[in-house]
Amino acid sequence: MSLPRWIVALHLVLIVSACAGSAEDRAALHSNNPVVEVGDFVREVGNNVMVVFQDRRNNLWMGSWTNGLYVFDGDSIRHITEKHGLTSNRIEEIKEDSAGTVFVNTSKGLHRVVNGRLELLTLDTFGIGVWRLQSQDLWFKHGGREGHLLRFDGKTLYSLRLPRAGLPADLVKKHWVAADPYGVYTIYKDSRNCWWFGTACLGVCRLDSTGVWWIHEPDLTELHDGPANGIRSIVEDRNGKFWFTTEFIYSIPSSPDQTNAHSNVVRTITQPKHTYAKERGIGPLRGASFPQTMEYLSSARGPDGSLWFATYRDGVFRYDGTSVKRYPIQWNGQDVSAFCVYINRQGVPLVGTHEHGIYQLKDGVFQRILTL
Numbered sequence: 001m002s003l004p005r006w007i008v009a010l011h012l013v014l015i016v017s018a019c020a021g022s023a024e025d026r027a028a029l030h031s032n033n034p035v036v037e038v039g040d041f042v043r044e045v046g047n048n049v050m051v052v053f054q055d056r057r058n059n060l061w062m063g064s065w066t067n068g069l070y071v072f073d074g075d076s077i078r079h080i081t082e083k084h085g086l087t088s089n090r091i092e093e094i095k096e097d098s099a100g101t102v103f104v105n106t107s108k109g110l111h112r113v114v115n116g117r118l119e120l121l122t123l124d125t126f127g128i129g130v131w132r133l134q135s136q137d138l139w140f141k142h143g144g145r146e147g148h149l150l151r152f153d154g155k156t157l158y159s160l161r162l163p164r165a166g167l168p169a170d171l172v173k174k175h176w177v178a179a180d181p182y183g184v185y186t187i188y189k190d191s192r193n194c195w196w197f198g199t200a201c202l203g204v205c206r207l208d209s210t211g212v213w214w215i216h217e218p219d220l221t222e223l224h225d226g227p228a229n230g231i232r233s234i235v236e237d238r239n240g241k242f243w244f245t246t247e248f249i250y251s252i253p254s255s256p257d258q259t260n261a262h263s264n265v266v267r268t269i270t271q272p273k274h275t276y277a278k279e280r281g282i283g284p285l286r287g288a289s290f291p292q293t294m295e296y297l298s299s300a301r302g303p304d305g306s307l308w309f310a311t312y313r314d315g316v317f318r319y320d321g322t323s324v325k326r327y328p329i330q331w332n333g334q335d336v337s338a339f340c341v342y343i344n345r346q347g348v349p350l351v352g353t354h355e356h357g358i359y360q361l362k363d364g365v366f367q368r369i370l371t372l
Contacts, residue, residue, distance in 0.1 A: 035055065035057055035059050036059075036080065037115075037116030037117065038085065038117060038118060039069075039078035039079050040079050040084075041076055041077065041078060041079075042070075042077050042079045043077070043372060044077070044370055045070045045072070045077060045357050045358055045371065046064055046067045046079075046357065047353075047355050047356055048065055048355065049063070049064060049070075049340075049353060050063060050065045050354070051063030051093060051340065052352045052358065053094035053095070053096070054342075054345050056096065058074065058345060059073050059102075060344070061094045061104075062358055063091025063093075063094055063104070064089065064091060065091065066089060066090065067079075067089055068081035068084075068086055068089040068091065069081070069091055070370075072370060084118070085117070087108040087109030087120060088106035088107045088108040088109070090108075091104060091105070091106055092105045092140075092141050095138055097138055098136060101113065101114070103138065103140070104118070105140045105141060105143070105150075108144060110150060110157065122157065123150075123157050123158070123159050124156045124157060131160060131207065131212060132153070133194075133195070133207055133208065134153060137152065138152045139151050139189075139197075140152070140187065141184050141187065142184070146180035146182060146183040146184075147161060147183060148160060148161050148184075149161075149184060149187075149197065162184070163205070163212050164182075168216070180200065181199065181200050181201035182199055182200070182202060183200035183230075184200075185200060185230045185231055186233055190242070191236055191240065192208070194206055194208040195207040195208075196234050196242075198230070198232065198234055198244065199230065201230065202214070202216055202221060203215050204234070204244055206252075213274055217278060219247065220246060229246075231245055232245050232296075232297050233296065233298045233299045234299075235299040235307060236301070237249070237305070237307060238305035238321070243281065243299055245295055245296055246281075247281050247282075247295070248279065248280055248281055249279055250276050250278055251276065252274070252276050282319055295311075296309040296311045296312075296317075297310050297311065298310040298340040299341065300342055302318075302347060302349070303343070303347040304320075304347075305320075306318055306320045306321070308343065308349055310339060310341040311338065312339065312354075313335070315329050315335065315338055316329060316338050316349070316351055316366065327361070327364075327365070329351055329359055336354070337353055337354040338351050338353055339352050340352040348360060348361060349361045351366055356368065357369075357370065
């Protein structure tokens, strides 16, 4: 004999609530305003969590590279895949606009959530090549088109090719491998409302009110005299300096706010007219005897200004401006790979892992959450 549906639903809520941890833990993640109405209810988040995002309603979004999207509203978990309308089960980015609309970017298409449903955005084929800097814009990777970006202005979705000008020909030739050296790994908006694009092999590209320009220092295009690691993360520290996943940090001269809602098309600068300062950062995160921890996959800034770094094989590190502390990410006493670090709206660090789900910092230790 089957149980009544309301009993099954209540049982699921109780199970998921227990998986999230204590009442205090759940309160920090609680939403009370579910944003999606598609997907299957599941009891736990899958093992592969490569993207983490919390919206203004406190819904927690977790993207996989293999198994779609998970959304936790504080009580229940929804699992959304291709069968529910995603163009791909590989999630690349999750973002939110100023109106609170959530966007989910997959390797094959960009969706936004409208009335609880996934809406696929289509490209404006007449808008290709229109580079603008506008306050309401969102920028995304362009799945399926390496070296291209997507810009959404609230109404229209444009495809833009990263500028080839301003880069030494020998640098491009050196890195012209199977993977497009212009491939975009990460996108970041800084405190001056400028946009940064980290690439596979050619350094970082910046869009501001003066144009589009490149920084292609050796540390941004090479890793220990070997193949380029790629700019996989960008973060601005409390002093306005930029960390580009290498052992150096960069500073750009101060300038007025770069956002102009009525800006004209900006030009690409072939010979950058900008200056920047480059200085050595904190060095290997675990000291000179552990040089492999010099680079990292992901970074985030906490509300107290501290920086967090996920190093994949060596756990997570916190830098408070003076000292560095390491936090291992473990499952059953064994270290696991930490792919991304994210600071939620309550200031709590979360870590997505390659094979062991999502972790949350509690009492000084990262603990796995949303699992049975």
